[in-house]
Amino acid sequence: MVDRLEPLVIRHARRLPLPSGPAGQGGVVARQFDGALLSVGFKLSAELLERLSGLSEETVRQVAARTLDTVREMVGDHVRHNAYFVDFPANVPDTFDFWTRCIAGALADDASHDRTLAQLSTGVVDLLTLPSYGTYQHTYAEVLAAHDELIAAAGDRMTVLHLGGALEDEVTALYLALAGSTTPLGEEGLRDLRLLAGHCADGPQPEAIPVRENRAVVNLARLDSGADLLVDTVTDVLRLACALSDGDVTLAEPTRLRSLSRPVRRALIGALDTVVAQAPAKLADVTAHREMFKRLGERLHPHEYPRRPHAADVFAVARGEKRARTFDSRVEELLGANDVTGAARLLTAAPGKLFRSLDRLLRACRTQEERDAVVTAAEQVAPQVAGRVLLSVREHFHNRAEEVEELEGPEEADERRRVFVNRLGRAWVTTDTRPPVLPPERKRLIAALDAETRHRLPAPGHLLIDPDVLDVALPLSGKATAAGLGVLPRGSLSPVDGELLRFFVYWKQTSISTDYDLSALMLDASYATVSWLSYTSLTEVEGEHSGDIVDAPDGASEFINLRLGAVRGAFIVPQVNIFSGEGFEDVEESFFGFMLREAEQRGRPFEARTVRMKSELRGPGRVALPLAFLRGSDGRWRAKWLHLYLKGNPSHNQIEGNRVSVATLLRGIVERDFLTVRYLTGLMADHATATTLWDGKTVPDEPVTYIGLERPDGLHPDSRIITPENLRDLIPG
Structure with a gap:
C-alpha cells in the first residue's frame, strides 16, 4: 500500500512522508539520493536530508528507489525520448531537401522502387510510403551518444521535496483536503480521491463535502x-x-x-x-x-x-x-410573462441558480425598478452562495461590457466574440449579440461580491507573497487544469526566462498505428500568421522541428526548438494535432511539456531538469492547445495557459488547416481578464497584520501565510502554505 499512497502525497503536497526504519548511518546514501534527484530537477530539503541521514542505508535506498520512480514520472523522464534527427536541434535539414532524400532512398530500395516511381509519375508522393520516413533510423543509445552532457545553469528547475509526517497522517490530510475541496477536482484528482476514500473510510471525515462529484x-x-x-x-x-x-x-x-x-x-x-x-x-x-x-x-x-x-x-x-x-419551468413561465421581479423572487429559493441567471435577468429588465429588484435579490442571498460561484460571477461581470459604444466603435462592436469552454476543455467561438449590462447594476453587483468574498476570507496574519503567483488564475474548477507538473489553471500568466524554448510531446499507442504531430504557430500582434514549425516546415528563423514520427508501438517523441530572441511574432502557440489513429483519451499514454535552457547548455533533446511543465493530454477533440506564449511590451515572454481542445477532423489534422480557428480562440482567451490570485490577496491584505512580497531569499522567523509557485525552505512550521498544488484552498466555501 505504501507504493500506492506515498506517490500521491509526493505529487499533491511535494512532501515525502516521514520515512520509518532502523536508525543507522545513511548519510552517504542520502547524499547520493539527493544527487540523483538533482538530475531530474528535484532536491531534498535540508530537514529531509538530515532525517534520512539518520536511517539505515537499506531504508534510504528503498525510499530513494520509490521516490525517484515517482518524480521521474512527474516530469516525463520515465520513458525514453528519441528524436528522428539524431543531432537535433543541430543539422536539421531543409524540408524539401529532406523529402527529396527520403525519395532517393526509396528509389534505391528494391522493395519500394517501383511503387515510388509510379507515384512520381503522377506528380504526388505519399511520404508515408517511403521506408525512411516517419520511423526512427537510430537507437536511443545513439541519440545519447550524439549529444554533449547538459551543462548545469542557475535557471534550471529545482523542485524541493520537504519532510512530511507519518504516512497515515499525510494520507488522511490529503484525503480531507481533496474530499472537502470547495471546487471540483480534475480527472486525476477524482481518481486519487477514489483510492484515498477507500483507504480512509473508517478514519476522520471532512465536515462537509460541497462538490457533488467528490461526494459520489x-x-x-x-x-x-x-x-x-x-x-x-x-x-x-x-x-x-x-x-x-x-x-x-x-x-x-x-x-x-x-x-x-x-x-x-x-x-x-x-x-x-x-x-x-x-x-x-x-x-x-x-x-x-x-x-x-x-x-x-x-x-x-x-x-x-x-x-x-x-x-x-x-x-x-x-x-x-x-x-x-421543475423549478426551472416555473422560472421560465414567469420570464415568459415578462415578470422579471417575480422570477428573481422565486430564484432566491435557489441562490446558486439566481447568481447564474443574473446576466439574463438584468438583460430582461425593462425598468429601473426591475433592475433594482434583481440586484437586491442577489445581495440578499449572496451569503448562501458557494464561494466558487461568487468568484465566477465576479469574473463574468468584470468582463461584461458596460456600454459597447463606450468601449469600441460600432464597426468593432459587430465583431465581438464569445469564447465557450466546456468542462472537458472543448472550446468554440460565436458572435456576441448580447446587449450590455448597464453600469450602475454591474458596479453594484461587483461591490456586493467583493464585500461577501472579503467577509469569508480568513485573517492571514503575516501575508508573504511570491510576486510570480499574482497572475495565476484562481482554480474555480479542477476541470480548467490538466494533470501534471508545473501546470497552472486556464487563463494564468507565468514568466518565461531562458534563451531556448523547447516543446515536447510523447505518446504511446494502445492497439493501432497512431501519428501525433507537434507544431508551433507564430502570430503577430493582430493574430495574423507569421510562420510555423511542423513536419511540413522543419526549419524557420525561429528554430527547428525534430522530425515526424508516424507510429508509436513503443512510444514516440517529437520536439520543437525555438530561439526566443529570433521569434518574429508576438505569440507562440504550440499545438498537438492527431493526424491518424487513437485519440488523446484512447492512447496508453500521452503528454506535452516545455523546457527552458540557455544556449550554451546543450544536452540531449529531453533533459528532465530543464522541464518547466509536463501536462497530460487527456481531452476530447483532435487538436490540443495546452498553452501559448505572449511577448509583453517589456520584451519578456510569458506563458498563457489554455488547456483547450478543438474538435478538428477525424484524421489528417494539420497546423495549416486550423490557423484561423486557433488565432480566434487565442484572442478570446488573451483578451479576457481572469480572476487571479492578485484579486484574492488584495482582499486578504485588508485583514493581514503585514503584507510582504517575497524577495526569493529570506523568510520571516514567525508563522506566515505564504502564497507562491514553490514552497521556500525554512518557513516556520506553523505557517500556512499555498502553492499551485493546493491553490484551491484559497477559494472560500
Missing part, C-alpha cells in the same frame, strides 16, 4: 464499508451508480451502468426513497437526466421493494408516468 466518490467507499450514504438529492444516487460502474460521476458523458448486487440495490433504493420522502419536490431533478434514471431503474428493480414507494416515484417520473414540475 466518497459514497462509493462508504458503501463498501457499510457506512451511511451522504445523499440529499436523487442525483447524488445517480452519481453513485455511475461511480459503481467506473463511469463519469460528473454526468457529462453517459455511463453504461453495470448490474448491481442485491445489497447495493437495496442501499440505493433506500437512499432514493428517503430523499423523496423528505422532500417530494426533489423529484423534479429526475427530468434533467431522464434517460440515465431509466437505465438505473432497469438495474435497481424497484418493483422488488414495495415498501419503498417514493423510490418507485423516481422511475415513474423518468418514464413520464408521473409529472414533477
Whole structure:
C-alpha cells in the first residue's frame, strides 16, 4: 500500500512522508539520493536530508528507489525520448531537401522502387510510403551518444521535496483536503480521491463535502464499508451508480451502468426513497437526466421493494408516468410573462441558480425598478452562495461590457466574440449579440461580491507573497487544469526566462498505428500568421522541428526548438494535432511539456531538469492547445495557459488547416481578464497584520501565510502554505 499512497502525497503536497526504519548511518546514501534527484530537477530539503541521514542505508535506498520512480514520472523522464534527427536541434535539414532524400532512398530500395516511381509519375508522393520516413533510423543509445552532457545553469528547475509526517497522517490530510475541496477536482484528482476514500473510510471525515462529484466518490467507499450514504438529492444516487460502474460521476458523458448486487440495490433504493420522502419536490431533478434514471431503474428493480414507494416515484417520473414540475419551468413561465421581479423572487429559493441567471435577468429588465429588484435579490442571498460561484460571477461581470459604444466603435462592436469552454476543455467561438449590462447594476453587483468574498476570507496574519503567483488564475474548477507538473489553471500568466524554448510531446499507442504531430504557430500582434514549425516546415528563423514520427508501438517523441530572441511574432502557440489513429483519451499514454535552457547548455533533446511543465493530454477533440506564449511590451515572454481542445477532423489534422480557428480562440482567451490570485490577496491584505512580497531569499522567523509557485525552505512550521498544488484552498466555501 505504501507504493500506492506515498506517490500521491509526493505529487499533491511535494512532501515525502516521514520515512520509518532502523536508525543507522545513511548519510552517504542520502547524499547520493539527493544527487540523483538533482538530475531530474528535484532536491531534498535540508530537514529531509538530515532525517534520512539518520536511517539505515537499506531504508534510504528503498525510499530513494520509490521516490525517484515517482518524480521521474512527474516530469516525463520515465520513458525514453528519441528524436528522428539524431543531432537535433543541430543539422536539421531543409524540408524539401529532406523529402527529396527520403525519395532517393526509396528509389534505391528494391522493395519500394517501383511503387515510388509510379507515384512520381503522377506528380504526388505519399511520404508515408517511403521506408525512411516517419520511423526512427537510430537507437536511443545513439541519440545519447550524439549529444554533449547538459551543462548545469542557475535557471534550471529545482523542485524541493520537504519532510512530511507519518504516512497515515499525510494520507488522511490529503484525503480531507481533496474530499472537502470547495471546487471540483480534475480527472486525476477524482481518481486519487477514489483510492484515498477507500483507504480512509473508517478514519476522520471532512465536515462537509460541497462538490457533488467528490461526494459520489466518497459514497462509493462508504458503501463498501457499510457506512451511511451522504445523499440529499436523487442525483447524488445517480452519481453513485455511475461511480459503481467506473463511469463519469460528473454526468457529462453517459455511463453504461453495470448490474448491481442485491445489497447495493437495496442501499440505493433506500437512499432514493428517503430523499423523496423528505422532500417530494426533489423529484423534479429526475427530468434533467431522464434517460440515465431509466437505465438505473432497469438495474435497481424497484418493483422488488414495495415498501419503498417514493423510490418507485423516481422511475415513474423518468418514464413520464408521473409529472414533477421543475423549478426551472416555473422560472421560465414567469420570464415568459415578462415578470422579471417575480422570477428573481422565486430564484432566491435557489441562490446558486439566481447568481447564474443574473446576466439574463438584468438583460430582461425593462425598468429601473426591475433592475433594482434583481440586484437586491442577489445581495440578499449572496451569503448562501458557494464561494466558487461568487468568484465566477465576479469574473463574468468584470468582463461584461458596460456600454459597447463606450468601449469600441460600432464597426468593432459587430465583431465581438464569445469564447465557450466546456468542462472537458472543448472550446468554440460565436458572435456576441448580447446587449450590455448597464453600469450602475454591474458596479453594484461587483461591490456586493467583493464585500461577501472579503467577509469569508480568513485573517492571514503575516501575508508573504511570491510576486510570480499574482497572475495565476484562481482554480474555480479542477476541470480548467490538466494533470501534471508545473501546470497552472486556464487563463494564468507565468514568466518565461531562458534563451531556448523547447516543446515536447510523447505518446504511446494502445492497439493501432497512431501519428501525433507537434507544431508551433507564430502570430503577430493582430493574430495574423507569421510562420510555423511542423513536419511540413522543419526549419524557420525561429528554430527547428525534430522530425515526424508516424507510429508509436513503443512510444514516440517529437520536439520543437525555438530561439526566443529570433521569434518574429508576438505569440507562440504550440499545438498537438492527431493526424491518424487513437485519440488523446484512447492512447496508453500521452503528454506535452516545455523546457527552458540557455544556449550554451546543450544536452540531449529531453533533459528532465530543464522541464518547466509536463501536462497530460487527456481531452476530447483532435487538436490540443495546452498553452501559448505572449511577448509583453517589456520584451519578456510569458506563458498563457489554455488547456483547450478543438474538435478538428477525424484524421489528417494539420497546423495549416486550423490557423484561423486557433488565432480566434487565442484572442478570446488573451483578451479576457481572469480572476487571479492578485484579486484574492488584495482582499486578504485588508485583514493581514503585514503584507510582504517575497524577495526569493529570506523568510520571516514567525508563522506566515505564504502564497507562491514553490514552497521556500525554512518557513516556520506553523505557517500556512499555498502553492499551485493546493491553490484551491484559497477559494472560500
